[in-house]
Amino acid sequence: MKKTVFLFLIILFLLPGLAFSAGQQESAEEDGPITLEFWTHEDPNRDALENRYVEEFMAENPGVTINRVTHSSKKIFELVLTAFAANAGPDIFNMQIEQAYSYIINGRVAPVGYAAIGYSGPEEMIDQYIEGSMGSVYVDGDLYGIPLELNNWAVFVNKRVFADAGLDAEKDYPKTWEEMADISEKLILRDGEIITRRGFDFRYPYYLISMVPMVEQLGGKLVSDDGKTAIINDEAWIKFLTYMQEWGPNGRNLGSPTYKNARKVFNMDNNDVGMCLSGLYQEARIRNDNKEFYDSGDWMVIPYPTFENAVNDVANTFYGQYYMVNAQNSDREIQMAWKFVNYMMSHDEEYLKAVNIIPPTKKLMASETFKNMPYSDVFVNDLARANVVYTAENGAKMEELVKEAVESVMLSGIAPVQAHATLKAKAQELLNEM
């Protein structure tokens, strides 16, 4: 009896393993119908547009079915990752380049099917896009993504908040980080220690995008050019951390990561915040959330500030969302997927008009549509002095280390010198481990 029970348990134990071991994706037949799973993040402005492209593409290509599925922008990274880990990733997906880079270097995404989309090779395709925008998806002589959007952030200003504090936004807007702190001090309203209206506040979860350029202005770097040394130029990092310490509740108390995201409250114009950091897409969001404020003209966009004694003229880092195609499919499916992505992205001007996102083609950037977008010149000028975001397999961990350092000086009362030393040691250990 005991033997029977034991055998029974062994079989039960092994059953799931056998059941779950078959994780490879099935491939379509040589000439049968094709079904493509297309996962993207939620964006109400983009949904209508892309659903239409799906319909049009399917009508033009009988036998092709495209299932467009949207996921929350916070969740899509996890969902795509777990799907790929189980060898069941979507056929087409988009992701921010800091996250997508790992998919490229781990062979999870297919090189662009140049012939399928009418290019002779990567060089001809790169030539269609503005300088630097394809660098992060160009690996070992091949391109692995078609850009959906390229973003850089500038400072959005609420003129009404300036006027309420007796300032003229057009003249008094901050040009340097030092002025940013001083003007924020004038705009801020507090109930004791509690801030009821912030002048400006940073975009805290995005330390690599929005704070590393501040260090670069002071001559510092996250990682050396050869990729072997982390946290370059101690003085620059300590100065940056000191600035953040002064910004936080233990310093001048101008803002903190624990307050509601400044970019989100900006649109409401509820006297919550005077300035925030965001991309051109913010304009469409203001229009959607608060048409009265959008039409009033009581907002404007100013360039990303620099430190008074900056040694490098660097604006906010730019990053991109790229459409990618799963490499674990048949060649026929891969080529069809690229064809569909290219079909969508051939409507670059429509993306700009309807969604306010910038597919970075030279044609679009030179178009009247782009030039007529409010403050598009500010973003273009800032883009010219911007670096691309740090992309490496350890990018997310590196961002956490910078976050830890900034939070430790802002919230935990750690001295900038000490926070810098910890950051440097941990970041170097991380690089060495790679």
Added chain:
Amino acid sequence: MAKEKIKGRLERKLARWGLAFVAPSIAFFSVFAFYPISKAFYTSLFKKNLLSLKKPTFIGLENYRYLFGSADFWNSVEATFVFSIGTFLPLLIISLMLAAFIMNISKGRRFFQISYYTPAVISSVVSAAIWLLIFDPRGLANQWVNFILHTPGIDHRWLAGSITVRVSTMIVYFWKYIGYFVIIFIAGLANIPRSMYEAAEIDGASGWNVFWRITLPLLRPTVVLVSIMSMLQCLKTFSTQYLFTQSGAPQGPINVITLNIYNTGIRDFRIGRASAMSIILFAIMLFFTWLQFRTSRSDEVSY
């Protein structure tokens, strides 16, 4: 002899039926518990990148060796224990007190039961989101505390200070689970025969004596059950800490083991190391469950 033979046959028949009845549960646990545990242990012996298509490298116990020498992992162990002890003990004591209070009132018993239990049906993510609003510098937490302490305008930094952020996560968990354990204690208290209390009353025992000498000893199985369940819940805590760190709270003080597992596996793609952490957490949970059973000796109570 023949009698024994018949008895043996009957026992075998009963055992076969027993096996048939437990088979669905064993199958369920095999798929959703045994297999993931064994797979996690197997994975923990490899250096494996979650995204890589390359064959993982066998490294034996290297992941465990790394973790036991990692300050970051020990910080997670500390954060987990601080949270567990800070939540588990108040949960156990106060839920028992509230259950005793509810059992002793004649009116409004059902109202209190529902009131305490309601947060338990809310998902962990939603409850953490509610408390994020309360702990916002301009939220209700500062307003209440400043009103009570007559300290207008003070920001108690519920999500910013290294101690306050720990307390905040404990408050969320305590609020969410207190009602659940109160209901379990009420069920336990209701099982104690009324005659015991009547006898004690006739003997002139005070309320205090009745609680310590009758209620608590007879409630021991429920106390063991609640303590094991609440301890395991606390050791597994994740969503509150995850949501708080996503909303700007410093990670260090609340970087519990489960959060570290998530970040190591999902964010950093180091699934081998994350698996090793999950096996260590499993061992910790197993040890505390065993310890609680052992210290309670017997949960059999006869009236």
